[in-house]
Amino acid sequence: MERKVVLITGCSSGIGLHLALRLAADPSGSFKVYATLRDLGSQGPLWEGARARGCPPGSLETLQLDVTDSGSVAAARDRVAEGRVDILVCNAGRGLLGPLEAHAAEAVGSVLDVNVAGTVRTLQAFLPDMKRRRAGRVLVTGSVGGLMGLPFNAVYCASKFALEGLCESLAVLLPPFGVHISLIECGPVRTAFQEKLEGGPGGVLGSADPQTRALFSRYQRHCQRLFREAAQDPEDVVQVFLRALRAPRPALRYFSTERFLPLAGLRLSDPGGSRYVDAMHRAVFSEPEEGEARDAPGGLQGP
Template identity: 45%
Template sequence: MEQKVVLITGCSTGIGLALAVRIAKDEKKRFMVYATMRNLKKSTALVEAAGRTLGRTLEIKELDVCDEKSIKRCVESLPERRVDILISNAGMGLIGPIECLSMEEMKTVMDTNFFGLVRLLKEVLPDMKRRKSGHIVVISSVMGIQGILFNDIYAASKFAVEGFCESLAVQALRFNLNISLIEPGPVLTEFESKVYDEGMKTDLSNADKITSDMFTNVYLKNWNQIFESLGQRAEDIAEHTLRIITMENPPFRHQTNTLYTPMTTLKYADPNGDLPIDIFYKMVFEHDKVFNASLNFLKMLRWRSRRSFSLEKGRVKA
């Protein structure tokens, strides 16, 4: 069987690194992975994790999704410029009250998360259309479906990604192409840690007292508990993605976290859109004890499911 060429962006850490390693270590050796990153000096962690796959089923290349020339150079370095599966993962986060964020910061998030995908497709899509073969996989987010407090700009970038892909999917069908949006909830990676650390440094001098207090004593205060209760590992996302790219008829949308799904379905339960906003408001500001109790309950479910999975694996191995 001929190996499929997989091009992945944003592989220096987190989900991108886990994706590159997991797909390159596919037991059936069905893929040749080109793991890319903006700065090759940050490839140490990937090199170590790749192990024996490096130079065999995995190669590391430079690619900056904000630079059209960089994308073109990378694609032209591939055999016959062929990309069978594009996994668009590179991205950046931003949290905080909008009055405390610069326009430059907000534009950078949109340029990376949304226009980065657009630049990639402008380079890769024509050849996929010509061959009438290809799979475009986008690491999106549940925040591409439902906005979250103080994630206004990040959610906007993911909403843009989702709308773009939803529109493109209709055209893609005409060329026998697949598009899949992978939608994780919270994921425990350096990406999230960096976003949190930057959020802690936010200059709140331009915010009113209520907004400043909301960001510090509600949002940041509950950050760790939310991630401990709902968070997945980068390796979990990689397993879900591998499953999607090996399906004969992959879905357009795939949420990786069943614990988070009830929250996103609130949006579809009310055509007016008021229900999820009202419920989240009451959970956060009127029923904070219920909110914290719910997180603790979800944390227990998460622990039990992981323990069960671990024991199950142990029995199979034996």
């Protein structure tokens, strides 16, 4: 049985690392996994996990791939088995948290470069061969922040909204080529992603007005509660990737959790947007004090 060749971006930690290990250790031996990292100096946890899971020799290989560098993407493609990738997972991503006016131009550009342009570069490198062979799967790590706007995540949401348009457009085009693309829409996940956020908690707020700083403090409390109640383990999210990967007729979107579907549904069913804006504002900023009962607007539990 010929093994499926899988290439995953962003494997230094979190979802990418867990997915790479899960596929490499698959008992069927069906996958040859290329786990890519921007910095190969951070591959230690990946190999520690491979040893712990007993990944067979040859099932896992690491490659340097920086999605912001077209040359790096091309070099990784050329090192993969004759350029053939059966399953491409675009997982590399970066966040940016805080008031819009507090973000440096470089930080904004970095998020858009990694999340949007980086995904485009990766797809441009690997899609042509999939189309020539009339076969391929593409999985893209999406977010509920690509389906609805979240306060203090304006640039991150902009990048994830862009991925929705990118993938939906390709989904319409690719079926005649035997290629399928799916977004895995994630909610909060217990990974190092939060710790690596540019402009994360404790970041620069000096350029924001006092009211915005107070709202940001409320938002931080909301997020802390949300992560306590709803954050998923990466292994649970990996299960959703596997379901999309193995589906005979893959859907465009898979959701790692149903918790946020009511708000997402409200946004889609409210063309004018006013009801969604009001509901999200109340869900996030009407945070009760510790020990008080929470009354979510309209029965909705916002992200």
